[in-house]
Amino acid sequence: MKLRLLVFFFFPSLLFAQGKVDTLEVFSPSMQKTLKAAVTTPSTYPTSQDRYPVIYLLHGGSGSNSDWHKKVTQKGLVNQLAETYNVVIVTPGVGPASYYYDSPLLDSVQYETYMIQELIPLIDTQYRTLAQKESRAITGLSMGGHGAITLAAKHPELFVAAGSMSGVMNIDTDLWKVGDDFRNLRKKGQLEMLGAINYKAPQFNPYTAVGLVDQLKDQGIAVIIDCGVDDFLIETNRQMHELLLEKKIAHEYIERPGAHTWTYWTEAVPIQFSFLNKYLQRIP
Secondary structure, eight states, X not given: OOEEEEEEOOOGGGOOTTOEEEEEEEEETTTTEXXXXXXXXXXXXXXXXXXXXXXXXXXXXXXXXTHHHHTSSSTTHHHHHHHHHTOEEEEEOOOTTOTTOBOSSOTTOBHHHIIIIIIHXXXXXHSOBOOSGGGEEEEEBTHHHHHHHHHHHHOTTTOSEEEXXXXXXXXXXXXXXXXXXXXXXXXXXXXXXXOSOOOSSSSOOTTSGGGGGGGGTTSOOEEEEEEXXXXXXXXXXXXXXXXXXXXXXXXXXEEESOOSSHHHHHHHHHHHHHHXXXXXXXXX
């Protein structure tokens, strides 16, 4: 894999303690394009020889690698989380409404391959990480929640814990509480990327999180799902919760007042990190 450019970049609003945010430009061989990822290291990193656990923090449908740094309502939150838990945090950027999967139709949408075969090995090479399942976790918001749960389910050898905040647990837009214009836009995009697939129970398609529930069973992955009661995706989260209960898969499920907003995610992400941190090992 080829790393095109490594730029040490400080977001002006993120000078918390001595932590640092690097912006990487990563060339993806699978898609033949360059993508950005932000890597936040704690203040102990420059002076220590220790290796660190890693948490991958994914953005939503029309977002970017800088969303978690610029859009949270608490200034410098990602840096504070890196400090509090002494972890490396990676916020990758992917294509809009791409859901972190590999399209069977479009070579330009191969984001599962990018995450699993390209970005994670690169991070483990370029940074002093603990490159093992027991020291790696993943979470995200909205589309990123879908990505976190599906990537963990499909690659249980890589993640010890996975979380979702307001996640798209089912990409079936008929379950979303949205207007027709937005629903039809997402349906059109899914048809272009996936072709005609089955969205309905009981034969959920594996391109959607609810279709991968069986793959979470007995895999040693701790799971947390959090969604606001006023979120347009609440029914997909309740569906996922019921399926996990039906399959007797242990998980933490949270519903709180709130909607699909950065105010909600700013409050949710510390809860996610507290949960994920309980499962991260700090020894090789």
